[in-house]
């Protein structure tokens with residue numbers, strides 16, 4: 001066939017969709033119970049949104065965005081549109097543009113949908129991938145940081161995925177300014193031994209060297225030598241330590257990782273990532289987030305606090321090793337002995353769907369022999385088959401049970417009582 005999918009995107013087949021829905025429904029159910037409300041974000045946003053929020057000197061903005069060239073020359077001059085690479089910036093824009101500050105006393109929101117990044121495709125890394133994200137506005141640290149962590153822990157507990165939580169504080173802009181000067185000084189000393197990308201990062205955005213997936217050992221050593229925790233101001237130190245205390249008190253295990261700085265510039269203060277050993281090291285982060293108080297205060301001055309996170313749904317589904325089809329519904333096939341009974345077949349279908357919530361109907365089909373219909377229902381794992389034939393003239397049908405290999409004739413009006 002001459003048509004092939006675009007590089008880096010996936011066709012998601014029904015079995016995979018079922019797993020995605022299982023993961024997303026689990027997230028949805030948990031966050032809804034904490035009062036989060038769903039928003040649906042546009043896939044298209046103006047490029048400036050991400051330049052301002054994620055930051056110019058980040059991988060996403062520098063090289064990972066899918067840009068749409070406007071065909072209207074007048075528009076092209078004023079704006080470039082991109083496929084959203086992440087959700088937080090869009091939620092913040094929506095928050096400000098629709099005055100969420102006054103509209104919603106409890107400012108907790110969530111979203112789900114595809115994100116787009118021009119990355120080198122590999123297992124766990126796609127150009128179109130799915131995130132489920134949550135954002136909390138107006139609630140200060142450390143209680144809202146702790147709430148995020150508590151929510152993520154419940155999700156992974158429900159999904160039965162073993163995870164390791166890594167946390168760090170990247171301080172406020174004052175702490176970071178001091179730290180970056182020292183870090184840059186140290187980096188200059190070893191610059192020649194760093195990879196080409198990092199050489200460039202030393203000048204443009206030194207913190208980003210910690211994202212390096214090539215010189216991992218080198219940057220780890222460096223982060224131990226000049227550890228950001230020694231550069232935190234009193235207030236940043238206090239809120240980070242309060243979170244640590246809350247985690248300890250609640251017996252939540254974590255590791256403080258000084259190289260954890262996140263790949264987006266809008267963060268400040270507490271940041272965290274969840275990893276799973278089930279996946280390969282370069283793609284084993286399945287949830288990540290942190291605070292962005294400074295960003296929200298800039299764009300919505302009366303709201304001083306914000307934090308959030310995103311679950312990487314594709315990777316979580318890959319980590320969901322022992323998922324078994326959990327379908328609570330009873331599958332019922334409707335077999336038609338002769339085409340002249342087809343209309344009764346559809347009546348049976350209506351009756352079953354109206355009277356029972358937990359059934360899934362297969363059929364009715366025409367132009368197939370009874371034998372081949374039964375084979376199909378068996379392959380589809382139907383528990384029952386309703387055989388619609390001559391008996392319908394006495395308002396009866398044959399009900400076959402594939403699970404215990406029995407069959408009986410039942411009154412059409414009582415049919416639903418036998419489907420259990």
Ligand code: ATP
Nearest residue numbers: 119124125126129263285286287288310312314315
């Ligand atoms: P990484 O360091 O793996 O590139 P990131 O820091 O770019 O991740 P975030 O922007 O924090 O990722 O996104 C949150 C989560 O979304 C990640 O932890 C990951 O699970 C998932 N994710 C990010 N990029 C991709 C991608 N290209 N394909 C699949 N999942 C992704």
Ligand code: MG
Nearest residue numbers: 059117119263
């Ligand atoms: Mg990335």
